[in-house]
Amino acid sequence: MHDIRAIRENPDAFDAALARRHLSPLAAQLLALDEARRAKILAAETAQAEQNRASKDVGAAKARGDEAEFQRLRALVAEKKSEVAALHAEAGEEDARLTAMLAEIPNLPLAEVPEGKDESDNVEVRRWGTPREMDFEAKEHFDIKGVKPGMDLALAAKLSGSRFMVLKGAVARVHRALAQFMIDTHTTEHGLSECWTPVLVKDEAMYGTGNLPKFAEDSYQTTNGWWLIPTSEVTMTNFAAGEIMEAADLPVRMTAHTHCFRSEAGSAGKDTTGILRQHQFEKVEMVTLCKPEDAITEHERMTGCAEAILQKLELPYRTVVLCTGDMGFGSQKTYDIEVWVPGQQTFREISSCSTCGTFQARRMNGRFRPEGGGKPEFLATLNGSGLAVGRCLIAVLENGQQADGSVVLPEALHPWLGGKTTISPEGVLV
Known part of the structure; x- marks a missing residue:
């Protein structure tokens, strides 16, 4: 606001x-x-x-x-x-x-945000890792031999329709391990406080983060008026709604692993095969509440937390700053982190980290009392994916695929898999 x-x-x-x-x-x-x-x-x-x-x-x-x-x-x-x-x-x-x-008016971009009309004008700021050279034609995740037994898209379509997934066996185990690995890394190494939040919220919560009123069609609403969250940014940011926090308690850095729901309005025909774009998915989200003067520093820190997950998983990625024409509604500045997916021979978004300034806090009346007293001021809020679990699964499967259809899993993930290291060509975790 x-x-x-x-x-x-x-x-x-x-x-x-x-x-x-x-x-x-x-x-x-x-x-x-x-x-x-x-x-x-x-x-x-x-x-x-x-x-x-x-x-x-x-x-x-x-x-x-x-x-x-x-x-x-x-x-x-x-x-x-x-x-x-x-x-x-x-x-x-x-x-x-x-x-x-x-x-219904979006946030104003910071002066440093590059001009542009769409994603083609985003500016790459750094890369990490080198895509692995494969002596065979890389497959997309759903076509890898060892993955097929554990990814049943036909069953998901029978149960729920398009843009849903059913994971089984080894693939389901890797998916779960990824989420646990992310949460544990953020809490033990990055100093984030773990939260567990509802996935159903009131109108006020969606309004506070800018999802309402303009973007109602992008989310699902139940018959009794609750909204299914598109991300736990909605819940964790609204922890500050109507509150006055003490400056000495800031910054507050949080993370949560939740189911997320999006209608994918306007995405007809995009990424219809596989699990890249789903109506229901899981994400490990990061939210920070801080003083406005600390928001830029916190933005860099949060983006670094997301990048660290990819580095530990040895997944090549690039980080881009979004141009003015591609930024989200509530953002002042956004970094997108795009992971390398060999099956498409390109980088695909896996995290979006944004600083919103006081824009969301004004909508939800989230304030802090300056040190030494004085009139309460609006907080700054930040949010970022740390990471999207399904998209990370895609990257792990595609980057680890072998010529025989097996998948070698990242070493950092082994402790969360009971020491298992590979999905065999038959789809068994070994």
Whole structure:
């Protein structure tokens, strides 16, 4: 959510930042709504003052026996009372219009974010690892001989339709091990606090992170009004909703492993084979709450935590900073980490780490009290995948595949697999 006071102070800068996101100017429209709202509030306050004066005079007229003045003033009090109520209602309507408009405007990009229209304009900032040279044609995960017995997409389609998966045996075990490996690494080596959260949330939680109202079609809603979370960013970020934290307790760095649900609206025809793009999937998410001045440092730290998982798994990747035209709704700056998938001979997104500044905190009224006291200020919030478990499974299977259809698993994962090191061509963990 944007601060209307900041827009009042510098409308040109606000419109210039929107232009970087390829959006039309909105400051004039917002300020017109703001002016109408403030005019109604001022009129209500003026009428209230007149009502208060008349109320005092009523008693004086009664005391001196001036019946005519008493009746006139009493009628004036009733008139002003109705006027005040009407003006407050009108001010509320103007405020609702302004809030609704502000709620659908994305966050403003930081000055350092590169200009661009779409993902083709994203800028690579670093690479790690070298894709392994294979003396055979690399297969996609679902076509690897040893994987086929443990990845039943036909059964998933029978049970639920497209974009679902059923994992069995060795593949299911590796999938579970990956999630446990990620959580354990983040908590024991990266200093993140483990959380376990609901996957069903109220409207307010989805609104707070910017998923509502604009992106309702991207998520699933139950018949009784709950929303299935698209990621535990929604739940963990909302820990701060309506709260005032102490500056001494910041930063708060959290991680959670949850099921996630996305409708994949607008992705018809994209990644329909395999498990790259699913309606239901698992993710290890990271969320940080901090002081605004620490957000950039925390962003680099969080991205490093995600990269460390890939390095431990020996998976080549590259990190890109998203351009202004490819950023998410709530983001000020985003790094995407893209892992190498040999079956497609390309890099595919496996993590997205964003700093949102105070944008989400304003929506959910999440604040902190500065050290030494003073007026509470809005928190900064950050979120990132650490990592998407299904996509990490794809990368592990494809990068570890052998000519005979077996899969050699990363050494770092062996302790979470009971010492097993390989998926055999027959699909058995050995």
